[in-house]
Amino acid sequence: MEVFGVDKISYTYKDGKKALDEVSFNVREGESLTIIGTNGSGKSTLLYLLDGLLMPESGSIKIFGKDLDNGFLPEFRERISLLFQNPQVQLFLLSVWDELCFGPLQLGLNKDDIKKRSEDILKLLGIEHLRERGPWNLSSGEMKKVALGTCLSTNADVILLDEPTTGLDPRSQVELVDLIIGLQKAGKTIITATHDLGIIEDISDRTIVLGEDHRVLLEGKPWDVMEDTKALLQANLIHKHAHRHCWYVHEHSHFGEHKHEHISATTVGSLQSIVDSHEEKNLGIKEEKCFEMSDLDKLKRLLEHWVEHNVGHAKTYTEWAEKADAMGKNKLAWTLKEIADETERLNLLFNRAIEATNL
Ligand SMILES: Nc1ncnc2c1ncn2[C@@H]1O[C@H](COP(=O)(O)OP(=O)(O)O)[C@@H](O)[C@H]1O
Ligand SMILES: [Mg+2]
Known part of the structure; x- marks a missing residue:
């Protein structure tokens, strides 16, 4: 009806x-x-x-x-x-x-x-x-x-x-x-x-x-x-917006929906965990333009950003590996430790790439 x-x-x-x-x-x-x-x-x-x-x-x-x-x-x-x-x-x-x-x-x-x-x-x-x-x-x-x-x-x-x-x-x-x-x-x-x-x-x-x-x-x-x-x-419901994104500046259409969330020391049951949740919802970004930076500069900043994240992630994997170990979940603990090691190894590669940008 x-x-x-x-x-x-x-x-x-x-x-x-x-x-x-x-x-x-x-x-x-x-x-x-x-x-x-x-x-x-x-x-x-x-x-x-x-x-x-x-x-x-x-x-x-x-x-x-x-x-x-x-x-x-x-x-x-x-x-x-x-x-x-x-x-x-x-x-x-x-x-x-x-x-x-x-x-x-x-x-x-x-x-x-x-x-x-x-x-x-x-x-x-x-x-x-x-x-x-x-x-x-x-x-x-x-x-x-x-x-x-x-x-x-x-x-x-x-x-x-x-x-x-x-x-x-x-x-x-x-x-x-x-x-x-x-x-x-x-x-x-x-x-x-x-x-x-x-x-x-x-x-x-x-x-x-x-x-x-x-x-x-x-x-x-x-x-x-x-x-x-x-x-x-x-309709003037969104606007072009210049935006500092921790380490680089870009421009995009902004909905007011752009959010970053870093939750730390979250309690899960009796376990204290460090959860680093990084959420970014940039709905409708049709164009993203870094300005006033050379491509090499941008890449270097990106690599530094990735390293920063990776270090945090590796730490979290290790912590959870220890918790899994305490729970008696040996295989899980072992696999998580391996993931942490691999993540750290990846950092070596990122750092090597950062150094290479200076050559
Ligand atoms: N009581 C009123 N007298 C004169 N103009 C009004 C009155 N209420 C709203 N307007 C005008 O009518 C238009 C639509 O207003 P409105 O319906 O309140 O829009 P919205 O809710 O989308 O903000 C606007 O230009 C507003 O200034
Ligand atoms: Mg109204």
């Missing part, structure tokens, strides 16, 4: 500011759609239109097959829920608990059901400790979670999320991604407006890119959209 049928809608604010220009798309029941676009491209306006807070100046919107020209029906209000970009807009009562009970009270649920639902939401979002707090002096991340709670409290079929990750700490962002995936599994239709490109592949089946001209620039599978560097550059 089609939840939204949006056909060539445009919207201009009273002061003449254009927000949407002939935007068309459809959303099926149970689908998770992301709308990405730079600041001011019209994402929030689009969600307001889908939530009946604004009416399009031209074009048409069908909701559950019914034309919005006949008004935003009470049935739509029950079945569609919007998380505002700014949670302060959403919260107005004296306590978090009251906020969570408000929507279900409006729907006429009985007291026991409301209590149970609000308790479930506090638990789901990990905000039990905020129950008695006034929403006005919460941190922005806490406020966002409470606003999300009020949005979920009516158990709507369709959830519109405007910049849901903004203001959340990294762990809460991951939890939010899991929550969105869970909501979709539970059969909800979800539309998320975001410029957080790092989450769109995780949370959505389809992505619409709004351009700076307020029109649909591109629509497709999120992984295909992420590959389309040209369109993302045009």
Whole structure:
């Protein structure tokens, strides 16, 4: 079943500011759609239109097959829920608990059901400790979670999320991604407006890119959209970025997804291990250009980098060989030791190559 049928809608604010220009798309029941676009491209306006807070100046919107020209029906209000970009807009009562009970009270649920639902939401979002707090002096991340709670409290079929990750700490962002995936599994239709490109592949089946001209620039599978560097550059969602990479400088298109992780002294069971995990996600690097360096210079830096890594790796292999030995896993210990020796031997070769660059 089609939840939204949006056909060539445009919207201009009273002061003449254009927000949407002939935007068309459809959303099926149970689908998770992301709308990405730079600041001011019209994402929030689009969600307001889908939530009946604004009416399009031209074009048409069908909701559950019914034309919005006949008004935003009470049935739509029950079945569609919007998380505002700014949670302060959403919260107005004296306590978090009251906020969570408000929507279900409006729907006429009985007291026991409301209590149970609000308790479930506090638990789901990990905000039990905020129950008695006034929403006005919460941190922005806490406020966002409470606003999300009020949005979920009516158990709507369709959830519109405007910049849901903004203001959340990294762990809460991951939890939010899991929550969105869970909501979709539970059969909800979800539309998320975001410029957080790092989450769109995780949370959505389809992505619409709004351009700076307020029109649909591109629509497709999120992984295909992420590959389309040209369109993302045009939408101003990524930028060319000069970047110092420990030892050399290169230039690439930047998604904000570029991350290095060095975890040390991680506890695995009772064992202390040194884990050196080096992760680099440079999605969409179409070109990588070292500049102001000769090729020989670059190679030398690369060799030094490889040696540095190898030394760390050899140390880790030896440590684990000793642990395997302590566990009585002799063959494993012996093989790991051999790997460590080979890695050290490789270092000799790298060092020889470094010396050879000076000849
Ligand atoms: N209440 C408003 N009055 C006038 N212009 C607005 C208003 N809200 C948004 N706009 C303008 O409409 C355009 C789209 O805004 P918005 O939908 O908030 O974009 P986004 O959510 O993608 O950042 C922007 O140029 C913005 O400045
Ligand atoms: Mg917005």
